[in-house]
Amino acid sequence: MREGMTVGGRYRVERLLGRGGLGEVWEAVDATLGRRVAVKFVTGVRQYPEAARRFAREARTLAALRHGSIVTVHDAGTAEHDEQPLPYLVMELLDGVTWEFAHVESVVETGARVADVLAHVHEARIVHRDVKPANIMVCPDGRAVLMDFGIARDDDSLTRTATATGRYFGTPAYMAPEQLQGRAATPASDVYALGIVLVEKLTGHRLPVAxxxxxxxSAIGEPLRSLLARMTSAQPEQRPSAAECAEQLRAPARPATPRGTPMTRAEKRERLVPPAVLLVLYAIVLFLPGYGDGDWSRPVIRFFAIQILEPEEDDVILWNDSAWGVVTTLGAFVGVAAVLAMTVALAPHARLPQRLAGYGAVLLTVFCLGWQATSSPPHYDDITDQLFYGTWLFYLTTALAIATYVYRDRRTRRTSPQP
Structure with a gap:
């Protein structure tokens, strides 16, 4: 093709808009109606006779569809170029950019508009088979136009996805598993491709959610994550219809669970049992022998409390500095209590400040007990002075409490309620 030539006796070709392996799209002027149009030519007819049949099928498919987000066909015909027939298709000229490069205000809303188009196409018993960003035009008014129906097929005449020579009808990166296996494409295959497109636009990863x-x-909020997981399921029967996708994509995001909402029995058990067990362990451990001093053994609770109640030099034999002993003793109990409280408070919608408060309590506990464990004991003045098992069990229970909090925080961030 060349600039300035006329096809069909009325369309003057002016500017090349795009070129592919088998065709070219030019901007042209309709001399009869005085409007600008897009003319698509098939240039690979000689090398690939199948291209002409695909082109004719695209013209019939587009002519049968009526939707604001499907390009409108104005005319079709065949022009002579270099002594060979050159099929062409005259369509409305779209002012926009393909979704490969277009910036959209809302990926989800754009996806809903494409799902609307697919629902209309599927209702007409047609499968697109090549849904990808390069085939979605985003117009300045936000309209998302689905293009390139060259390999679309009526579902009464679906063929295998791969040819005998191994060439695929479609783009493998967006094709559903059943298409890659050579089975016939279905409307569920288009839904899978749209799901991959949305995941790619939201995360930058061209992969199924799983x-x-x-x-x-976890960066994809609910209920969108669950919908995309269904759309990109490996099993076609588990995928929603395009109409359902459009409806779900436009549904408002689930708000966080409001305060005061009663917990279910399972939620109560999951959130309250671990801290309750730890609290019982602390209650038991605090009355176990914590330090040997001559003929008697102090319980762990007295071992800590004596730092505050009786800070004389001859009684506080474990501390180099009585003031630090008081501070770290109070800090240890405050930290342990805060860790247990934040473990109870963790919920699927816990916000960052709430989670960081728990880690702050962990750091306070570790610092205070670490100072006590490394800076003072063991200062054995004689063979009778020894640390009893109660103190070590207290440290072990505290480590278990911290591990429980970290585990629950990681689990809470990874797990969200299903819709």
Missing amino acids: QLMPQVR
Whole structure:
């Protein structure tokens, strides 16, 4: 093709808009109606006779569809170029950019508009088979136009996805598993491709939701994450219809659980049992022997309390500095209590400040007990002075409490309620 030539006796070609392996799209002027149009030519007819049949099928498919987000066909015909027939298709000229490069205000809303188009296409018993960003035009008014129906097929005449030579009808990166296995494409295959497109636009990863890393997957909020997981399911029967996708994509995001909402029995058990067990362990451990001093053994609770109640030099034999003993003793109990409280408070919608408060309590506990364990004992003045098992059990229980908090925090961040 060349600039300035006329096809069909009325369309003057002016500017090349794009070129692919089998065709070109030019901007042209309709001399009869005085409007600008897009003319698509098939340039690979000689090398690939199948291209002409695909082109004719695209013209018939587009002519049968009526939707604001499907490009409108104005005319079709065949022009002579270099002594060979050159099929062409005259369509409305779209002012926009393909979704490969277009910036959209809302990925989810754009996805809902594409799902609307697919629902209309599927209702007409047609499967697109090549949904990808390059085939979605985003217009300045926000309209998302689905293009390139060259390999679309009526579902009464679906063929295998791969040819005998191994060439695929579609783009493998966005194709559903059943298409890659050579089975016939269905409307569920288009839904899978749209799901991959949305995951790519939201996360930058062109993968099904199930294959995303946990931290990437958790960045997608509910209920969108569950919908995308269904759309990109490996099983076609588990995927929603395009109409359902459009409806769910436009549904408002689930708000965080309001304060005061009663917990279920399972939630109560999950959130309250671990801290309650730890609290019982502390109650038991605090009355076990904590330090040997001559003929009697102090319980752990007295071992800590004596730092505050009787800070004389001859009684506080474990401390180099009585003031630090008081501070770290209070800090240890405050930290332990805060860790247990924040373990109870963790919920699926816990916010960052709440979680960081728990880690702050962990640091306070570790600092205070670490100072006590490393800076003072063991200062054995004679063979009768020894640390009894109660003190070590207290440290062990505290480590268990911290591990419980960290585990529950990681689990809470990775797990969200299903819709």
